[in-house]
Amino acid sequence: xxxxxxxxxxxxxxxxxxxxxxxxxxxxxxxxxxxxxxxxxxxxxxxxxxxxxxxxxxxxxxxxxxxxxxxxxxxxxxxxxxx
Numbered sequence: 001x002x003x004x005x006x007x008x009x010x011x012x013x014x015x016x017x018x019x020x021x022x023x024x025x026x027x028x029x030x031x032x033x034x035x036x037x038x039x040x041x042x043x044x045x046x047x048x049x050x051x052x053x054x055x056x057x058x059x060x061x062x063x064x065x066x067x068x069x070x071x072x073x074x075x076x077x078x079x080x081x082x083x
Contacts, residue, residue: 006032015039015046027058035062 006014011029013019021029030053033039039050053059
């Protein structure tokens with residue numbers, strides 16, 4: 001199932017604990033912030049935790065995630081953007 005992308009603002013609120021979410025939503029927030037690079041601009045241990053999650057394979061590096069997305073699109077067929 002395709003989930004809508006999280007905004008950076010909501011993702012930050014989820015990882016900081018200012019907004020509640022499911023484990024899946026919080027993990028998606030970490031991935032969103034890693035993909036966008038925002039996590040490296042956050043204060044304190046956020047970047048260190050993102051590094052640890054990447055090292056453990058919990059998060060995918062942005063390039064690997066993009067390759068996975070492209071492979072998925074090729075499997076299901078790219079949407080027609082000429083309409």
